[in-house]
Amino acid sequence: MALLVQKFGGTSVGSVERIEKVADKVKKFRDEGHDLVVVVSAMSGETNRLIGLAKDIMDEPTPRELDVLVSTGEQVTIALLCMALHKRGCEARSYTGGQVRILTDNAHTKARILEIDENNIRADLDAGRVVVVAGFQGEDESGNITTLGRGGSDTTGVALAAALKADECQIYTDVDGVYTTDPRVVDSARRLDSITFEEMLEMASLGSKVLQIRSVEFAGKYNVPLRVLSSFEDGPGTLITTEDDENMEQPIVSGIAFNRDEAKLTVSGVPDIPGVASKILKPISDANIEVDMIVQNVGEDNHTDFTFTVHRNDFNKAKAILEKLCKELEAREVKGDSKIAKVSIVGVGMRSHAGVATTMFEALSKEGINIQMISTSEIKISVVIDEKYLELAVRSLHGAFELSEKPA
């Protein structure tokens, strides 16, 4: 008999039929005796429809009013889900963010949760009701409606779980868990029973977009056990938890993430003097271009090469900036390549195992794949390679680290 917070995203509540399916699932858990707080998103397509209406009026709608507008999406879903639960003889009550009250700052369209008043919810749970909460929204100190930004329903779920000290926060999505890598690339990719928050953050930011990064950070910070499950099939999903959990798998490498949205830029023959890195990167960040990997080699003859990656959409803009800068820096030349991909191995086990990098590089070398850049952190090693080798690289690494098999 646990207290569970369950979050269902837009696809899971995308039609009346699907809302009825969610109600079936919630009812099942309720019948098993669990206390339930259910967080829902807007029906898929609804938020975009509402934003479309606003954009028909003005290109940059007033943030306060945009929040008033889009927050109606979740409000529709909470009402419909409660009706579907009532139909099943399951007592339930809906709450908007403001009704809970989920207090946020007043940064409209990207507000942060400051405090959650758990009293109303607790009273309903004690009375045997399922509590259905609108995700993605709250209100500020003055009672203005705020939203947490896209994907914010995950954050609502985690924040509620933290406030209520729930046993688990379950995020229902259209995938049945977190995989060792993308199953569309590697047939034998395996669903992980568990993964650490840190690994999940590395996987998510590298392209395995199962969960909103902010909600994973939040769950990690407040130590809320997070589980990713499928809305459409039964199954245990993947539990995201802290490293010291005793049930935790401890493989060396947990998964392979990849990303083909990047492009590489090199300024070569740069005078190797203090301050040159910031001289190169400042105009890039001033132009609002985000930089991912940065590599600078040991120089020769007082000159060095400076390489970094940016989102492929920013490639031309960044290249133009660097070319202008080249003369000023007395650098030799600017080279760029937008046909690259980044592949990373991620795993907390790396910390205590030597030779992980060697295994990775050998696997790639065996396939004749040249490594263009390397970057490492405590729990991940990323390499940049020619884009055309991406699938081959992922498959060979998946095999080399035996990810298809469950660790002993």
Add this chain to the structure above:
Amino acid sequence: MALLVQKFGGTSVGSVERIEKVADKVKKFRDEGHDLVVVVSAMSGETNRLIGLAKDIMDEPTPRELDVLVSTGEQVTIALLCMALHKRGCEARSYTGGQVRILTDNAHTKARILEIDENNIRADLDAGRVVVVAGFQGEDESGNITTLGRGGSDTTGVALAAALKADECQIYTDVDGVYTTDPRVVDSARRLDSITFEEMLEMASLGSKVLQIRSVEFAGKYNVPLRVLSSFEDGPGTLITTEDDENMEQPIVSGIAFNRDEAKLTVSGVPDIPGVASKILKPISDANIEVDMIVQNVGEDNHTDFTFTVHRNDFNKAKAILEKLCKELEAREVKGDSKIAKVSIVGVGMRSHAGVATTMFEALSKEGINIQMISTSEIKISVVIDEKYLELAVRSLHGAFELSEKPA
């Protein structure tokens, strides 16, 4: 420089284009220096769409959740209208019913307004902002969202006007005012510059469905000057006000209302003894059938005829009840006619003018129209006639009372 409450219905805000037109209109009034509180309905069709979603789940959706659902309709409109005003450089702020706060009882889907907190609105008006309020909704003491029932946006407008002691409550609709009768029946029907609350109530309940009856009652009770205008054209509309207003037209008859939704039932040869009327009507009201006109003639030979009208949809049901009852009452027979129409002349001037009924009956007689029933109140005379003479009757009465011409 007046304080005006302006209410725009669903048709007036039925699309982004129309919302922009409303913003133009509001801006114009603001530029003239008026303080404005604008009440809006849901975009036309939206409330029905939402109710449709609920009905897909259950035939009788939980009232509390139905209110959570349908109240999103107006919330969308307030946000969009504020954006359209901002686009025009006009400061504006939106309020849901709960944010105002419009306190209601907890009779979900048909709540009554108990109290309006005017402080937030007043502060915004003082700061030079247009205040945009979601019609049709409020919240109860516990913060649950409530709705006032269909057409409740008019009530919100009037209630806000009363609370703020506004100079006028302007109801924008798709007609440009209240007419002496339906212009589709009488070409020369004339827009009235003004009409009393009492006349308006008689006109509205008789089929001139320009305003929700409840809002007219409310306006009368709190003495809020109410004006009906067109959203789509400029014009003075019709002012609905108290009789003693000096600008008031005082014709004998203000307008001709009619209704073809009724049917007539007669129980004839009923023993003329005390209590017989209630014996006939009780089973009818027990079956939830509303009775409109009731006429009982002076009896002969201790027997009388008892006639009443019901909505045409209830005709068969009511007839069956009476036929069952006929024996028990020892009445002679039950007769019914569903091909009737009711025509009424309405006017506060009747009170002080004799001969109005005579003029009416003569006009009908001149056209060979037989009067089947007569019923009178202080400010109206209604007759039931054969349905086929309806248009002829309305036109002849409109002429007989010279309604096409403005009174001196």
